[in-house]
Amino acid sequence: MALPSPNLDDRRFQQLVDEAKRYVQQRAPEWTDHNVSDPGVTLIETFAYLVDQLLYRLNRVPEKNYSAFLDLLGIRLFPPAAATAEVDFWLSAPQPETVQLRAGTEVSTVRTETEEAVVFSTVDDLAIVPSSLERLVTASVSGEQNDRTARLADGLDVPCFQARPEVGDAMLFALPAVVPRCILIVRLDSRVEGVGVDPRQPPLAWEVWDGARWTACEIGPDTTGGLNRPGEVVVFVPAGHTASVIAGRRAGWLRCRTTEPKPGQPFYSESPTIRRAEVFTVGGTATVAHAHTVTDAPLGTSEGVAGQRFRLARPPVLLDGGPPVVEVSAGEGWERWTAVEHFGESSPTDRHVVIDATTGEFMFPPAVREPDGSLRAFGAVPAKGAQLRVPHYRTGGGTAGNVARSTISVLRSSVPYVARVDNREAARGGVDGETVENAKLRAPHLLRLQERAVTAGDFELIAGQAAPAAARIKCVPAVAGEAGAVRVLVVPDAVADEGDRLRFEQLIPAEQMLAAIAQALDERRLIGTRLVVQPPNYQGVTVVARLTTRGPDAERVREAALEALFRYLNPLRGGADGTGWPFGRAVQYGEMFGVLQRVPGVGVVEELRLFPADPITGRRGAPAERVDVEPDALVFSHQHQVVVTEGGPS
Secondary structure (H helix, E strand, O other), X not given: OOOOOOOOOOOXXXXXXXXXXXXXXXXXXXXXXXXXXXXXXXXXHHHHHHHXXXXXXXXXXHHHHHHHHHXXXXXXXOOOEOOEEEEEEXXXXXXXXXXXXXXXXXXXXXXXXXXXXXXXXXXXOEEEOOOOOOEEEEEOOOOOEEEOHHHHHOOOOEEOOOOOOOOOOEEEEEEOXXXXXXXXXXXXXXXXOOOOOOOOOOOEEEEEEOOOOEEEOEEEEEOOOOOOOOEEEEEEOOOOOOOEEEOOEEEEEEEEEEOOOOOOOOOOOOOOEEEEEEEEEEEXXXXXXXXXXXXXXXXXXXXXXXXXXXXXXXXXXXXXXXXXOEEEEEOOEEEEEEEOOOOOOOOOOOOEEEEEOOOOEEEOOOXXXXXXXXXXXXXXXOOOOOEEEEEEEEEEOOHHHOOOOOOEEEEOOOOOOEEEEEEOOOOEOOEOOOOHHHHHHHHHHHHHHOOOEOOHXXXXXXXXHHOOOEEEEEEEOOOOOOOOEEEEEEEEOOOOXXXXXXXXXXXXXXXXXXXXXXXXXXXXXXXXXXXXXXXXXXXXXXXXXXEEEOOOOHHHHHHHHHHHHHHHOOOOOOOOOOOOOOOOOOEEHHHHHHHHHOOOOEEEEEEEEEEEEOOOOOOEOOOEOEEOOOOOEEEEEOOOEEEEEOOOOO
């Protein structure tokens, strides 16, 4: 139980007025008009109001002391974090020269009458490198390679794979230069030969060489139907594209490879052929952040004494990419002072500074008097008259940057040859700065934790501090074969598509998030504890239902029913309390029946069936009354199907 906070004076406005009137009756009995219209009563009420405000401020003293104690304990408010997204910059037409996109290029969402535009800026430079096809090579799974460039130049049909294609056969495109983070279009003139495949999901993978292995590329619209007709394939090349030597030629290589078909996915019975091929660059992909970079920010002038404090004009300071440094003028140059968490281990010659990222305050080392009367310096002190500056830092951030996909569509900076921008995935990672109320709740946990991870709650608390953008963190005990291991399951925050629909890839945390959590926990775990940081398992659930409506608008009821299912079976904000589906909780038939029956406009739920599903392969199991979920797993909504007919009973 928390200690009660004392109420230093509990009198309120009306009590003060009544008390003053009683004094009037005792001290001035000749004053008999105590109505509110009397000028004297008006004066009493005026002073009672002023005293009430003073009492309110007096009762804030314990709260101020609490905040002061938190400051003495070193509790600092967490600064905000900036949302990031991958934004595609599309050229107006393929260019013969490299188009340079500088860091700091600004893009934004559309400004409306009710919402301001959310502005993002590119984190790094991006080079949109032109490309072409220099050589075409086919390679069988056995390793046999054939240069088809001359045959293609003569306009003859070139088989993409073996006559009887096998898994692993490939067609390789030699590019004159590597094109990391560029968007390519592969234009093919194909003849229908590769029969047997489903044009909507051909067993193909597009990959580039990254210096160690073939890395998968994300594919945009594919109008070739799996190489079965003339068309184009949009290929998004990842960052690690590296030149390599294949078929005796060094180039930037792109390949199209046949893959193992998934259950129910047909494979090629014959090889498709092409008679013409082109490759050209139409854009590039850059990482943008909901932040603004400030350069050469002045801090002030040093007075040459210990314990100085300076503040930036534009707080807060984002620490996503590491803390900024401080430069102090020294002669004709600048000395660099690095940020540390505290001065406890700093020697008198160390050029250290502590940063309060939320307020933008930079604290220089203090000097402490020892018992023998001497002064101990916990770091160097900038010379008197020295100028202080921060070369660059980032400010901004917050949850406002977590915008949905296809909403970043405005190019605010002028970039030649760039026609439009868009984001294929939602921006994520934006977190508002911590409030004082949350810091008060966090402080007792930190005092108990003492920066050591022992219990499951300790692991979850430290992981949450290391990755504020994580929506849910769960520490589970070791399973069979993992003696002495601790598994920390991480679910990232995500912006759902229309209708509260989450896609499976949105629930996979970024490698940077997992690495940050692993590093923080590794520093605080007990010796001998093996740590595994990973996403949880997901149990897909498909609900198939047939409903009747009370009115004529069947399509609206159908959309509302689907939205209710996706919202309820949601690992982030689903469940009965709306805080996310609990780990290990099974999905019951009756529960889903109630969810659909509560949808406005639904008359009767005539039929309902539950199916377990694999969210990765899409394979669906047999219908069941109950879908069990493993203790370390969460539910994922997978392709619900609802049929609605009109004219049900009211």
